[in-house]
Amino acid sequence: MKAFEKLISSLKRLPGLGPKQAERIALHLLRVSGAESEALIGAIREAKTNIRTCAVCFTYSETEICAICSDEARDRATLCVVEEPSDVSAIERSRSFRGRYHVLHGALSPLEGIGPDMIRTRELFERVRADSGVREVILATDPDTEGEATALYLHEALAKFPVKITRIALGVPMGGDLDYVDERTMSSALLGRREIVHKES
């Protein structure tokens, strides 16, 4: 069945879908009503049409300026730099950050030929230069080779601005088992150890 194979191979391009799950979803789409499959198609098209990137921080938004950037209650002094809009969602879910974001839309990768001009670094420098309210830039790029290279590059490039530059802590994850932590993570956790301060009673 040509049309069936084609649908499966389109579905397999979606992240995290293996051949078996793609087939399961394809069979599901064949079984459901035309209205149901058209609802999915409509949702994909509506999202592609209506969602753009925020003119300030470049996360996804349905408005010119996203909800976070237009929220006056958010701290202007702290700017958290991430690779992707999904990282903004992940940090927001943690409810531990009340500042603003800057989404690079990628990370530096000499191997793949991705240099500073191909991700939104220029816009970051502009923001830090123009907004004198920024006191701290948190580098929250991924803890992998590209993310580390990007953090290193940004650390050097931002040195000329009067802002504090920090990197998110790399260490053992909560709820994890030390036995299963890889050596580089363990080494980061040891290097980044912090003194336990006794609470005053």
Added chain:
Amino acid sequence: MKAFEKLISSLKRLPGLGPKQAERIALHLLRVSGAESEALIGAIREAKTNIRTCAVCFTYSETEICAICSDEARDRATLCVVEEPSDVSAIERSRSFRGRYHVLHGALSPLEGIGPDMIRTRELFERVRADSGVREVILATDPDTEGEATALYLHEALAKFPVKITRIALGVPMGGDLDYVDERTMSSALLGRREIVHKES
């Protein structure tokens, strides 16, 4: 973001997609080009338009009669009854069956009000009645409550035809660990035990 939430909730209706994977796929769809998302949309629509059920066995097919039913090399004497087209794929992958299929498109479920007339049982009886070549009907419905009830019903309803009626073996799965086999499967495996026949040397 209304459009984003809507896309996620549409994706969550697909089988096996939890909230996190739905969000990951939604972000992927936003990132890819319009041509890429339209290719997926086209594949869904083409499959919905071109794929129908085979007029003989009711599995999915792009032609009036499916490839298996039109294959003269397939054994006409054995008819394997399954619940869904995906079961046909699963059995074909095992390369252990050379007969033909009959897809019920469901299973009996008194709880959900699904009776024999709501699945393709009448067409099965017609096939067995009309095709005097059928010698054996294999009941390969799922080994769950609905599948067992369906097998029992078909066993009784087919008794009036001069055909052998068999049920696929229920037992411990290959590569499994006996420790992890549930009690009902273990009980089926013991009840269905077979004598080991020494091969003649």
